[in-house]
Amino acid sequence: MTQSPETPDAGEKPDTADAFLSSGSLRHAPGPYFGNYGGRWMPESLIAALDELQDTFDKAKADPEFIAQVAELNRNYSGRPSLLTEAKRFSAHAGGARIFLKREDLNHTGSHKINNVLGQALLAKRMGKTRIIAETGAGQHGVASATAAALLGLECVVYMGAEDTRRQALNVARMELLGATVIPVTAGSQTLKDAINEALRDWVANVHTTHYLLGTAAGAHPFPALVRYFHEVIGDEAREQILAQTGRLPDAVCACIGGGSNAIGIFHGFLDDPSVELYGFEAGGEGVDTDRHAATITLGRPGVLHGARSYLMQDDDGQTIESHSISAGLDYPGVGPEHSYLSDIGRAKYEPVTDSEAMDAFRLLCRTEGIIPAIESSHALAGALRVGKKLTSGKQNPQDVIIVVNLSGRGDKDVATAAEWFDLLDGNSPEAEIGAEGEQL
Amino acid sequence: MNSAAIASKSAAAIEKARSEGRTALIGYLPAGYPDVQGTIDAAVALAENGADVIEIGIPYSDPVMDGQVIQTATVQALENGFRVHQVFDIVAGITSRCEAAVLVMTYWNPVMRMGVDDFSRRLAEAGGAGLITPDLIPDEAAEWFEASDKYGLDRVFLVAPSSTPERMAMTVKASRGFVYAVSIMGVTGARTSVSSAAQQVVEAAHAAGAERVCVGLGVSKAEHVREIGAYAEGAIVGTALVATLGAEGVEAVGKLAAELHSGTTKN
Numbered sequence: 108m109t110q111s112p113e114t115p116d117a118g119e120k121p122d123t124a125d126a127f128l129s130s131g132s133l134r135h136a137p138g139p140y141f142g143n144y145g146g147r148w149m150p151e152s153l154i155a156a157l158d159e160l161q162d163t164f165d166k167a168k169a170d171p172e173f174i175a176q177v178a179e180l181n182r183n184y185s186g187r188p189s190l191l192t193e194a195k196r197f198s199a200h201a202g203g204a205r206i207f208l209k210r211e212d213l214n215h216t217g218s219h220k221i222n223n224v225l226g227q228a229l230l231a232k233r234m235g236k237t238r239i240i241a242e243t244g245a246g247q248h249g250v251a252s253a254t255a256a257a258l259l260g261l262e263c264v265v266y267m268g269a270e271d272t273r274r275q276a277l278n279v280a281r282m283e284l285l286g287a288t289v290i291p292v293t294a295g296s297q298t299l300k301d302a303i304n305e306a307l308r309d310w311v312a313n314v315h316t317t318h319y320l321l322g323t324a325a326g327a328h329p330f331p332a333l334v335r336y337f338h339e340v341i342g343d344e345a346r347e348q349i350l351a352q353t354g355r356l357p358d359a360v361c362a363c364i365g366g367g368s369n370a371i372g373i374f375h376g377f378l379d380d381p382s383v384e385l386y387g388f389e390a391g392g393e394g395v396d397t398d399r400h401a402a403t404i405t406l407g408r409p410g411v412l413h414g415a416r417s418y419l420m421q422d423d424d425g426q427t428i429e430s431h432s433i434s435a436g437l438d439y440p441g442v443g444p445e446h447s448y449l450s451d452i453g454r455a456k457y458e459p460v461t462d463s464e465a466m467d468a469f470r471l472l473c474r475t476e477g478i479i480p481a482i483e484s485s486h487a488l489a490g491a492l493r494v495g496k497k498l499t500s501g502k503q504n505p506q507d508v509i510i511v512v513n514l515s516g517r518g519d520k521d522v523a524t525a526a527e528w529f530d531l532l533d534g535n536s537p538e539a540e541i542g543a544e545g546e547q548l
Numbered sequence: 549m550n551s552a553a554i555a556s557k558s559a560a561a562i563e564k565a566r567s568e569g570r571t572a573l574i575g576y577l578p579a580g581y582p583d584v585q586g587t588i589d590a591a592v593a594l595a596e597n598g599a600d601v602i603e604i605g606i607p608y609s610d611p612v613m614d615g616q617v618i619q620t621a622t623v624q625a626l627e628n629g630f631r632v633h634q635v636f637d638i639v640a641g642i643t644s645r646c647e648a649a650v651l652v653m654t655y656w657n658p659v660m661r662m663g664v665d666d667f668s669r670r671l672a673e674a675g676g677a678g679l680i681t682p683d684l685i686p687d688e689a690a691e692w693f694e695a696s697d698k699y700g701l702d703r704v705f706l707v708a709p710s711s712t713p714e715r716m717a718m719t720v721k722a723s724r725g726f727v728y729a730v731s732i733m734g735v736t737g738a739r740t741s742v743s744s745a746a747q748q749v750v751e752a753a754h755a756a757g758a759e760r761v762c763v764g765l766g767v768s769k770a771e772h773v774r775e776i777g778a779y780a781e782g783a784i785v786g787t788a789l790v791a792t793l794g795a796e797g798v799e800a801v802g803k804l805a806a807e808l809h810s811g812t813t814k815n
Contacts, residue, residue, distance in 0.1 A: 146688050148656055150613050152708035152733055154685060154715060294619055300610060307612040312734040314710065410657045411683075412610060424632040425661030426609040 133378040133454060139328035142451060144444035147327045148411040153307075156314045161329040163234050168336070173229065180225045181340060184258070185215045189341075191348035191511070196475035197488075201495025203505030207352070208478070208514040209345045209373060218481065218516030219341060219369040220251035224320060226337035228255035231318035238262040238317045242306045244271055244299035244365075245435030246278025247481075247516060248322030253287035255320075263287040266306045268298040271435060278520065296429045299439050303413050323366025324443040327414025331443050335371045342376020345511055353509055359384040359494050362513040363486040364457065365401070365437035367446045369515035374455060384456070387446060388490035390432030391459030401430035402459040403442040404450050417444040433462040433524065434482040436516070464489040466528050469518065481516030482524065488512060554700045557677035558725035561600040561649040562760045562781050570812040571777030574762055575805060576603040576653065576786030577793065579638050580630030581621045588641035590793050593802035595648035598809030602642060603680060603784065606635050606654040613655075613682045615737030617787045621794060632658045636674040643675030651704060651725070653680040659692075668695035678702025678725055686722035696724070704728050707753055709745040717756045726760035726782065727753050731767070738787045739766035742775055750780045770811030777814050 139145050147157060167173040181187040190210040198206045211219040224241075231239055239261050243249030249265040256263030265282055269291040272279050279289050295301035303321075310319040324334040349357050360377050362370035364387040377383040392400030400406070403418050410419035412427060420428040420440035430440040449455040465482060468489035472480050480488060491512045499505035518525065526532045565572040575594040579587055591602045607622035607630050614622070639650050652671060659667045659679070671679070678701035684692065686705055696703045702725030707716055710733060720727055731746035732739070746763050753761045762782030767773065773783040785808055792800050 147685060148683050148688055149685065150683055150708070151685055151706045151715070151719065152710055152730055155708075155710040155712060158712075295609065295623070304610050304612050308615075308735045311613070314733060408661075410660055412657065413612075419657075421657065421661060423661065425658035426626065427657075 138332040141445045141448035144417045144447040146416050149327045149414045152311050157327055163230050164329055164333050177226055185221045188344045189213050194476050197472055201492045202499030204495035204499050204508035204510050205506055206491055207511045211515045212517035216251045216254050218247050220248050223334050223337045224251040224255040227320045228259045236316055236318045239320045240264045240306050240309050240317055241320045242266050242302040244438055246275045250278055250281050252320050253282040253285035257285045265289045266292050266302040268302050269293045270297040324368040324371045325366040325415055325441055331445055334368050338368055338372025339375045341372035345373055346376040349511055356380050356383050357509040357511045358498055359510045361386045361487045361491040363483050364389050365439045367443040369513050371445055373513040386490055386494055387455055387457040388460045388486045389457055390437035391461040392431040394461055395459045399431035401432045401438050404457040405459050412441045415444045417447045418442050436483040460486040460489045479518035480514055481518045482521045484515045556702050556725045557649040558601050558651055558702045562726055565600045569814050572600040572782030573598055573809055573812050574601040574603055574782050574784040575599040575789050578605045578607055578621045578625055579635045580625035584634050587638050589798045590801045591642045592645045593798050594805045595646035597802045597805035599648055599805055601649045603651050603653050604638055606658055608655040613735050615735045617791050618736050621790050636670045639674040639676040649677040651677050651680050656684045664691040664695045668699045668701055672699035680704040686719055706730050709733055709749050716752050720753055720756040720758045726762050727758045729753055729761050729763045731763050731765045736765055736787055738768035742766055742772045747779045770808050773808055773811030
């Protein structure tokens with residue numbers, strides 16, 4: 108807690124965070140603080156908007172009509188509940204542990220992102236806002252935001268690093284087909300973090316009409332708790348499904364971590380089940396012994412970026428260091444504050460997975476299960492192979508080990524990058540060019 | 549404003565202007581732009597041509613409150629290898645050559661990285677007046693309260709057109725030196741006129757007990773300074789100075805400061 112008695116008039120805030128800690132449950136952490144992380148490191152200009160969002164969110168959560176609205180969209184628009192599929196042939200490569208895939212790749216728009224955008228777009232409408240803005244790296248959150256905006260009749264502007272608009276030209280076209288305006292960001296490193304900076308600048312200037320639809324469980328309070336809330340459905344379903352299919356809880360749950368929204372969504376269902384080990388796999392890029400990675404918790408130090416205190420890739424001066432990953436969705440130098448807290452208290456373990464390990468797992472899932480995963484999710488798959496081998500080591504009945512992996516997205520968007528990685532393209536084809544650019548991420 | 553026992557350098561500078569029947573003029577320059585010596589020379593030129601308070605901004609990788617001109621300058625400073633500790637050399641360089649109060653404007657992470665206490669001690673040793681903190685609100689400032697009291701530094705927080713009366717009161721109480729009134733919902737950058745929201749923000753800050761309120765964002769001309777002087781204690785100019793420094797150099801910065809200063813005389 109950074110709160111102290113010296114803070115004038117600020118000591119009257121209800122200390123919900125302390126109440127949550129003393130309850131013995133890790134579920135439903137309300138923010139603003141998760142241990143020493145979280146908070147609001149934001150310009151005063153935006154505090155009123157964050158308060159309004161918090162207030163609207165609190166009321167919506169308590170409103171059966173809102174809950175029914177979200178459930179209806181999840182069921183009849185997104186296609187929830189998503190399946191839990193046992194990956195029997197893939198499991199053979201994980202020491203024989205039984206691996207189950209939570210199929211967020213089957214959602215409308217192809218990833219878990221839809222859960223959050225529908226919820227937040229509904230909140231935007233409740234606040235009377237007519238315009239949403241969003242940041243996007245690879246384009247997944249941008250496409251999902253454009254989708255929700257089209258569905259609910261909102262104007263949508265997506266900020267995307269100029270580098271990324273070139274690498275993901277098809278996703279730019281998708282967003283435009285859905286009626287969104289895509290603004291290439293040429294400031295700074297021209298990638299995801301700079302797109303967030305630019306979206307924040309837009310938000311400050313247009314906050315009366317505009318909701319900032321942040322795409323991950325990071326940022327200033329209430330975003331980390333709010334984004335998690337809309338993704339909790341992943342963990343709730345997965346817990347119920349694994350109990351129905353195997354009659355017991357899994358030994359481990361694995362997810363990939365960029366900002367950490369899919370991971371916090373699935374972890375949440377199992378946070379209070381101490382027998383379930385939780386693993387977050389960060390992008391190790393070309394290796395954590397190089398300077399080209401995005402292993403924020405593994406190698407970062409606490410700092411503030413984009414409104415929250417959390418682990419951060421930064422230099423000795425506190426300047427943000429650019430991250431690198433083959434997966435644009437994990438290519439972010441920060442991480443959601445609840446993950447930093449879960450790491451510090453040891454409830455979840457965070458480990459890096461390199462580009463090359465992730466791509467091996469990508470191909471393995473394609474060939475053993477007939478599922479093309481997103482490269483982001485392939486980090487979780489690679490991690491699950493590692494965890495499976497570890498947990499089955501020396502066991503006579505390895506099939507007694509059960510692992511749930513959050514397959515957060517489908518890999519259609521990554522085919523060019525994968526084809527280049529595995530050298531499947533004629534070097535002169537336009538696809539080879541796109542793939543080569545993808546690899547420079 | 550609290551902690552009356554601590555002599556605020558920026559308050560003294562603003563009060564001196566008031567006693568002379570003037571609006572205080574506050575000028576912003578980014579540290580290390582075009583280089584360390586250039587920042588010192590430009591700041592001294594500002595002071596010699598009528599700036600009462602100098603604001604030195606620390607270049608930061610993710611400046612969410614800054615518009616294009618300041619971003620371009622700070623990116624260049626970083627590309628030239630600017631290091632955060634050099635801001636202390638700049639502050640010392642300025643305070644050894646002129647009387648102006650020198651504040652540092654910084655996003656919070658560089659301060660946190662160095663350690664709030666260390667940073668504050670070194671700033672005080674360099675003769676700095678305190679900090680302006682665009683992304684630190686009083687709610688998160690416990691460490692800064694402690695260090696600023698310990699080293700006698702001003703803490704200039706921002707208030708905005710969107711600040712509620714409760715937050716206005718809390719922020720005014722938390723501030724020392726002056727309160728920075730953001731004139732508009734937006735980022736730094738020269739604008740043709742000063743938003744009418746500015747006067748309301750200043751009035752709300754005064755009503756909450758602020759003795760000194762200075763207006764920034766979109767202030768670039770002598771006529772803006774004159775207009776602001778009708779309701780506030782000071783006017784803050786940034787982007788116009790940075791653009792002039794980049795295009796025409798130190799001497800031109802001095803000229804622009806003199807021109808801005810012509811708007812400080814209250815009728």
